[in-house]
Amino acid sequence: MSRFLDSPTVRSIARVVLATTAALLLGFVITWLVSDDPIGAYKALLLGPVSRLNRFGDWIEESITLTFLGLAVALVFKAEQFSLGQEGQMVLGALVAGVVSLFVPLPAYFRIPLALLAAMTAGFLWGLIPGYLKAYLDANEIVSTLMLNVLAVKFYEYLLTYYIKPPNAGYTTSEKFPVEGVLPSFFPPIPGLENLRRTFVNQTNISVALYLLIVATIVVYYLMYRTPFGYELRMVGANIKFARYGGINTKRVIMLSMAISGILAGLAGAHLAMGIHRKLILNIQYGLGFEGIVVAILARNNPLAIPFTALAYGYLRAGADVMERTSDVSREMVLVIQGVIILLVTAERILPVVQKRVRARRGEDEDGAPPETLPPAPAAAEKGED
Amino acid sequence: MTNNIVEMRNIVKIYPNGVVANDGVNFSVRRGEIHALVGENGAGKSTLMKILYGLERPTSGEIFVKGQPVQFRSPLDAIAMGIGMVHQDFMLVPSFTVAENIVLGMEPTRRGLIDRTEAIRITEELSQRYGLHVQADAVVDSINVGMRQRVEILKVLYRGAEILILDEPTAVLTPQETQDLFRSIRTLVEQGKTVIFITHKLREVKEISDRVTVMRRGKVVGTVLTSEATREELARMMVGREVLLSMDKPPQKRGAPVLRVRNLTYVSETGRTVLKDVTFNVHAGEILGVAGVEGNGQTELVEVLTGLRPATAGQASVEGKEILAATPRAVRQAGVAHIPEDRLNNGLALQATINENLIVDRYYRPPFRKGLFIDQQVVVEQGERLIREFDIRTPSGQVPVSSLSGGNMQKVIVAREFSAEPKLLIAAQPTRGIDVGATEFVRQQLVQKRTEGTAVLLVSADLAEVMSLSDRIIVMYEGEITGVFPDAAAVTEEELGLYMLGIKRMTMEEMEAVL
Numbered sequence: 001m002s003r004f005l006d007s008p009t010v011r012s013i014a015r016v017v018l019a020t021t022a023a024l025l026l027g028f029v030i031t032w033l034v035s036d037d038p039i040g041a042y043k044a045l046l047l048g049p050v051s052r053l054n055r056f057g058d059w060i061e062e063s064i065t066l067t068f069l070g071l072a073v074a075l076v077f078k079a080e081q082f083s084l085g086q087e088g089q090m091v092l093g094a095l096v097a098g099v100v101s102l103f104v105p106l107p108a109y110f111r112i113p114l115a116l117l118a119a120m121t122a123g124f125l126w127g128l129i130p131g132y133l134k135a136y137l138d139a140n141e142i143v144s145t146l147m148l149n150v151l152a153v154k155f156y157e158y159l160l161t162y163y164i165k166p167p168n169a170g171y172t173t174s175e176k177f178p179v180e181g182v183l184p185s186f187f188p189p190i191p192g193l194e195n196l197r198r199t200f201v202n203q204t205n206i207s208v209a210l211y212l213l214i215v216a217t218i219v220v221y222y223l224m225y226r227t228p229f230g231y232e233l234r235m236v237g238a239n240i241k242f243a244r245y246g247g248i249n250t251k252r253v254i255m256l257s258m259a260i261s262g263i264l265a266g267l268a269g270a271h272l273a274m275g276i277h278r279k280l281i282l283n284i285q286y287g288l289g290f291e292g293i294v295v296a297i298l299a300r301n302n303p304l305a306i307p308f309t310a311l312a313y314g315y316l317r318a319g320a321d322v323m324e325r326t327s328d329v330s331r332e333m334v335l336v337i338q339g340v341i342i343l344l345v346t347a348e349r350i351l352p353v354v355q356k357r358v359r360a361r362r363g364e365d366e367d368g369a370p371p372e373t374l375p376p377a378p379a380a381a382e383k384g385e386d
Numbered sequence: 387m388t389n390n391i392v393e394m395r396n397i398v399k400i401y402p403n404g405v406v407a408n409d410g411v412n413f414s415v416r417r418g419e420i421h422a423l424v425g426e427n428g429a430g431k432s433t434l435m436k437i438l439y440g441l442e443r444p445t446s447g448e449i450f451v452k453g454q455p456v457q458f459r460s461p462l463d464a465i466a467m468g469i470g471m472v473h474q475d476f477m478l479v480p481s482f483t484v485a486e487n488i489v490l491g492m493e494p495t496r497r498g499l500i501d502r503t504e505a506i507r508i509t510e511e512l513s514q515r516y517g518l519h520v521q522a523d524a525v526v527d528s529i530n531v532g533m534r535q536r537v538e539i540l541k542v543l544y545r546g547a548e549i550l551i552l553d554e555p556t557a558v559l560t561p562q563e564t565q566d567l568f569r570s571i572r573t574l575v576e577q578g579k580t581v582i583f584i585t586h587k588l589r590e591v592k593e594i595s596d597r598v599t600v601m602r603r604g605k606v607v608g609t610v611l612t613s614e615a616t617r618e619e620l621a622r623m624m625v626g627r628e629v630l631l632s633m634d635k636p637p638q639k640r641g642a643p644v645l646r647v648r649n650l651t652y653v654s655e656t657g658r659t660v661l662k663d664v665t666f667n668v669h670a671g672e673i674l675g676v677a678g679v680e681g682n683g684q685t686e687l688v689e690v691l692t693g694l695r696p697a698t699a700g701q702a703s704v705e706g707k708e709i710l711a712a713t714p715r716a717v718r719q720a721g722v723a724h725i726p727e728d729r730l731n732n733g734l735a736l737q738a739t740i741n742e743n744l745i746v747d748r749y750y751r752p753p754f755r756k757g758l759f760i761d762q763q764v765v766v767e768q769g770e771r772l773i774r775e776f777d778i779r780t781p782s783g784q785v786p787v788s789s790l791s792g793g794n795m796q797k798v799i800v801a802r803e804f805s806a807e808p809k810l811l812i813a814a815q816p817t818r819g820i821d822v823g824a825t826e827f828v829r830q831q832l833v834q835k836r837t838e839g840t841a842v843l844l845v846s847a848d849l850a851e852v853m854s855l856s857d858r859i860i861v862m863y864e865g866e867i868t869g870v871f872p873d874a875a876a877v878t879e880e881e882l883g884l885y886m887l888g889i890k891r892m893t894m895e896e897m898e899a900v901l
Contacts, residue, residue, distance in 0.1 A: 226759045228750045235746060238735035245694065245724070245732045246746030247715030 013308050019344035026340050031329060041327035045334065048322025049315050055322060057204025061276050063314030064209050067307050068268035069292025071220045074301040076261035078224060080237040081134065083258045085145030086265040087289035088152030089126045093119035093269025095156050098174060098280040101181025101273070102164070108180040115181060116270050123266020124259045126152060131258030135251035141258065153285065160280055174280040183207035183275040207275040213307065216264060221303040233257055265292070390450075391417040391549060391580050392438065397447035399433050407433040408444070409604040415549070420571060420581045422591040422612065425601035425624055426821045431584055434601070435551050439471040440464035470547025472538045474554045480527040484520050485509040488541045512540050517573040532563035536570065549580045556590055562679075568594050586624070586821040588617040600624055625823055636837050638857050641670030644841035645691075645810050650700035652690050660686045662865045664700070666901050668810065673832065673842040675856030675874060677849060679886050683865035684845045685727060688814045692724045693717040704810050718747050721809035725799055725816050727845070733799040736788040740780060741769035743787050744802050776801035777827065793824030800828055804835060811835055814845045829855060849879060861885040868892065872900040
C-alpha cells in the first residue's frame with residue numbers, strides 16, 4: 001500500500017485532486033458573490049457533465065482530444081523542447097484525415113486506418129520542420145512552432161473554403177463524412193445490449209478513439225521509459241551536455257522528439273474530424289490550441305497520469321459549458337477557476353520550499369531526502385475518483 | 387573561555403530518521419584566528435556549522451558566542467550575533483548586479499526607492515576595505531566563480547559579520563583564485579574578523595589555518611595547532627587509518643602507443659589559437675600527465691580528443707582509428723573513456739538516477755538493449771555491481787545522482803568510465819573537490835588501470851597529483867607543449883614550475899627524442 005502511495009503516478013494524481021478541491025472551494029466563493037442562485041449555478045458546473053448522457057459524451061470526447069494533446073506535449077517537454085506546435089499539427093491532422101474520409105473511395109476498414117495514418121504523418125512532418133530548424137539551425141522552437149501554427153491554420157481555411165466546401169453551401173464546412181470515414185462507436189455490437197448501444201450512438205460521439213487513446217498512452221509510456229530513444233529523450237531533457245558527452249546524437253533526438261510529438265497531435269486532429277464533428281468546419285481547433293500544455297503540466301509530463309488529468313480538466317471545461325448555458329454565471333468565471341487550479345498545481349515548487357522552511361525552523365533534517373511532493377492524502381484521492 | 391569567540395559544548399544532533407550527525411561535539415574558535423574544520427563527507431562538519439548558523443537546531447548541547455549563551459532559531463538570530471556563512475552553492479540573484487546582490491534585504495533607500503548609487507558606493511567601500519575585488523555594477527550572471535564568491539563574502543560582511551563560516555570555499559576555484567581567496571582571508575583576519583574554514587583539502591589547511599579541528603563520524607577527533615601537524619597525521623585523523631598521500635606504483639610495463647596526436651591545432655570560435663601543433667603519444671600501460679597552469683589549453687585538448695569540439699588541424703588516432711572528425715560516440719567506440727573536468731555539467735545528469743547515469747555510453751547495445759527495449763534488469767544488476775565495486779555510498783541505484791555527495795558523484799563517473807574497459811582513459815581533474823578517502827580511491831583505480839595496460843592521459847591542476855601518478859609528464863604553456871619529462875620521478879616541482887610559467891622551454895629536438 002505504501003509503495004502504491006509512493007509511486008509518482010499516484011502522487012501526481014493525488015496532487016491534482018487536492019489542488020482541484022482547493023480551487024473548487026475558491027470557485028464556489030466566487031460563484032456565491034456573482035450569482036443569484038449560486039447553488040444551482042455551481043451544481044451545473046460540478047454535475048453538469050454527468051447530468052445527461054449527451055453531456056457525458058461531450059465530456060469524454062473532449063477528454064480524448066485533451067489526452068492526445070497532453071501526450072504530445074509531455075513527450076516533447078520531457079526533452080526540454082518547448083514546442084507549442086500542437087495546434088498546427090492537430091489542424092493538419094484533421095485536414096488530411098478529413099480529406100481521406102471524404103474523398104478516398106475505400107471501404108471503412110481501409111479508409112479509417114488510412115485516414116489515421118495520414119493524420120499521424122501530417123503531424124510528424126509538421127513537427128519535423130521546427131525540430132530540424134532547432135537542431136541544425138538553432139532556431140528557437142517557441143517562435144518557429146507558433147509561426148507554423150498560423151501557417152497550418154490558414155492553409156486549412158484556404159483548402160476548406162476553396163476546395164473542400166461544396167460550391168453552393170451556405171456555411172464554410174465540408175460535406176458530412178460518409179459512414180466509411182467516421183470513427184465507429186466505442187460500444188461493440190454485443191447481442192442483448194443493442195438498445196443501450198443505440199442510446200449511446202444516438203446521444204454521444206464517443207468513438208473507438210477511446211481505445212486508441214489507451215494504446216497511445218501505453219505506447220508513449222513505454223517509449224519514454226523503456227526504449228533507447230526514450231532514454232535519449234530524457235537525458236537530453238535532464239542535461240543536454242551530459243547526453244552529448246555520453247555519445248547521444250542530441251540533434252537527432254531534438255528533431256525526433258518534436259516530430260513524434262506531432263504524431264499524437266495529428267491523432268487529436270483526426271479525432272476532432274472523424275470522431276466529434278464528422279465534417280471539416282472552420283475553427284475546428286477552437287479553444288484547444290494550448291490546452292495540451294495544461295494537461296501535461298498537471299500530469300507533470302507523466303504519460304500514465306495524462307488521461308486522468310485530461311478527464312479532470314475536460315470535466316471542468318464541459319461543466320463550464322453547462323454552467324454557461326443553464327445559469328446566470330458567465331464562462332469567464334469558470335476561466336477564473338481554471339486559472340486558480342493551474343496556478344495551484346503548477347506552483348509545485350512552492351511546496352518543497354515551504355516544507356524546507358518549516359523543517360529548518362523545527363530544526364530537523366535538511367539533507368534527508370525531502371519529500372518532493374505533498375504526501376498524498378488517500379481520502380482526498382478516493383473522493384476525486386467518483 | 388574569554389578568549390573563545392565561539393564555543394560549542396556537547397552538541398548532539400540526531401535527525402528524525404535516526405542519523406546521528408553530531409555526537410557530543412566540543413568545538414571552540416578563538417577570536418581572530420583562522421580555524422579549519424576538516425573531515426570526510428558525512429563527518430558532521432556541515433551539520434555543526436548549520437547549527438552554529440541557526441539553520442539547524444541541536445538535539446542537545448550549548449552554544450556560547452562572545453561568552454553569552456545563545457539559542458538560534460534561524461539564521462537571522464545568528465546574523466544578529468555577528469555570524470555569517472558563505473555557502474558552497476552561491477545564493478546570488480544572477481540577473482542582479484553585484485551591488486544589488488550585496489545590499490539585497492538591507493537596501494539603502496532614497497524616497498522609498500532603492501538607491502543604486504549608494505549601493506555601489508557601499509560595495510566599493512567594503513571591497514576596498516577588505517581587499518575583495520569586485521566589479522560593483524557588473525551583472526552576477528556575467529562574472530566568474532571567483533568573483534561570485536567574493537560577492538558572497540561581501541554580502542555577509544555587509545550584514546555585520548565578525549565570524550565568517552566558509553563552507554568549502556575552494557571547491558569551485560582554480561588554484562589562482564584560491565590564492566586570491568587566501569589573501570582576502572588573511573586581510574579579513576588582520577581587520578579583526580574570525581574565519582572558520584570548512585574543507586577537506588589538507589594542503590589548504592596547512593597553508594591558511596592557525597588551528598585545525600578534525601571530525602570523523604560525528605565526533606571531534608582532535609583540535610591541533612596547524613603548525614604542529616603534518617598532512618599525513620591529519621589525513622590519518624580524518625580517515626581513521628593510514629592514508630597513502632603518495633602513491634606506490636608497481637613498475638611500469640609500457641606497451642605500444644595507443645593514442646597518437648600529431649600537430650593538433652585548435653582555433654576557438656573567437657579566433658584565438660588555443661592549441662598549437664601539439665604532438666605526443668600515450669602508450670599502453672603508462673600514465674601521461676599533463677601539467678600546466680589552468681587555461682593553457684588543457685580543457686580544449688581533452689574536449690577535442692573526445693569529440694566534443696572540432697579540431698582545426700592535425701591528426702589524432704587511437705590504435706590507428708582516426709578520432710578527430712568523429713562524434714563523441716564514435717570516439718567512445720574507438721575505446722576512449724573520459725572523466726570530464728566539469729562533472730556537474732558534463733559528467734552527470736543530476737536529476738536522473740545513478741543507474742541511468744551509468745548507462746549513457748552503452749544503453750544502445752546488448753546486453754543493455756534487448757530488441758526494442760532497454761533491459762531494466764541488466765541495468766539494475768550493473769548498477770548494483772558498480773555501486774559495490776566502486777564503493778558508491780547510496781541506498782540504491784534508483785536514487786537521483788543529485789542526492790549524493792561530491793565524492794560519490796565522482797565515483798559514479800569513475801565507475802562508468804572504468805567499466806567501459808577503455809584502451810585510452812582521459813581523466814581531467816579526476817579528484818577536484820572530493821574528499822581524501824575518495825581521492826585516494828580514484829588515484830588507486832587510475833594506477834591500477836595503467837598497470838593492467840590501459841593508456842591514461844591525466845590532466846590535473848594539482849601538480850602533486852600529476853607528479854605522483856604519472857610515468858611521463860608533458861607541460862603545456864599557452865597551447866603548446868614546452869617540456870617533456872620521460873621520468874616523472876626524476877623531476878622537481880620547481881623545475882616543472884619554470885616550464886609551466888613559460889620561463890623555460892625545450893627545443894623541438896630535445897622533445898622529439900622522448901615524445
